[in-house]
Amino acid sequence: MALFRTFSAAIQGIDAHLVDVEVDMYPAGTSRDFVTVGMPDAAVKESRERIKSALLNSGFGYPSKSVTINLAPANVRKEGAGFDLPMATAILGAMGAVAQTNDYLLVGELSLDGSLRPVRGALSIAVCAARKGIRNLLLPASNAAEAAVADGVRVFGLSHLAEVVKFLNEPAGFAPAAATLPDLDEHDPAVPDFSDVRGQTMAKRALEVAAAGNHNVLMIGPPGSGKTMLAKRFAGILPKLTFQEALEATQIHGVAGVLPPGVGILRSRPFRAPHHTISDAGLIGGGSGSARPGEVSLAHQGVLFLDELPEFPRGVLEQLRQPLEEGSVTLARSNGTLTFPARLMLVGAMNPCPCGFEFWRREQGDSALVQ
Secondary structure, eight states: OOEEEEEEEEEETTEEEEEEEEEEEEEOOSSOOEEEESSBOHHHHTHHHHHHHHHHHTTOOOOSEEEEEEEESTTSOBOSGGGHHHHHHHHHHHTTSSOOOTTEEEOOEEOTTSBEEOOSOHHHHHHHHHHTTOOEEEEEGGGHHHHTTSSSOEEEEEOBHHHHHHHHHOGGGOOOOOOOOOOTTSOOTTSOOGGGOOSOHHHHHHHHHHHHHTOOEEEEOOTTSSHHHHHHTTGGGSOOOOHHHHHHHHHHHHHHTOSOTTOSSOOSOOEEOOOTTOOHHHHHEEOSSSOEEOHHHHTTTSEEEEESGGGSOHHHHHTTHHHHHHSEEEEEETTEEEEEEOOOEEEEEEOSSTTSOHHHHHHHOHHHHHO
């Protein structure tokens, strides 16, 4: 067999799109070529060296033929090392080492010894597989808890290329990963709330009203008055996440690569506190290549805290208008337009003046400043 096909997925925004991985092997000329087509980025092109080493170190050998790999559709840019596993599996299939994989979607980065490294966007990829009617998803074991949350697809977390080959040839010996869903109604002890705060009755009352009415908040006070302390505990008094809200937030964190290892689904509302030196792309989203979610999207269904608000560049603050009004961010790129969710509560904190002591001066009088 010289031609083999399997499936993988490419991340665009927070969604995944199905990718056909086709491998063709033919007699080599003076040298063995390894060509990848289908708009691969640098990380996908570099997979040639990882795949060769992984195949050899896993005991499968490497074909003495030229290899052409096509990632279709060709007009969708393929990024990241997650295509290592499906490409290596398709090469093994063309060598006759594995059976057909028409009902499997594979994703994973290969180490040189053949072990599997985690990838971004496992939940989005699982949702894509279910949407396309693919019943089985094979991915690194560390991503299994996240992907298993999706309905309509069986998720198998594997640790090594040799284990993937064994699974494809003898699938009956493996059990799918079970979804571990936390009780979203139970209080997360890791999330601080107002039980830690003594005093500050008026400030706590104002924040409680804001939480009940979904209002944004600006706190003004001198240094040391407790603005940051209250802001960090604001997420702890918000209503509990619903399952759909938790899914949306988990999907965004998974695509951004900031989901804690082994976490299947977020159980508490996100709290993001970027530094005032953050760039436009860091706050709103974007960046070179494919656009990535920014802090406003990472705070989706949670709280975005901007400490020292006047220190943020005016251009950065002006870009908050769209997400605060519409609950989403739309980024236009040369290869398309992406929309990221950004339904959040904004909490700002600032000093009453550049020196921060205006209230104290009013109480003590101007002579106190001279002293």
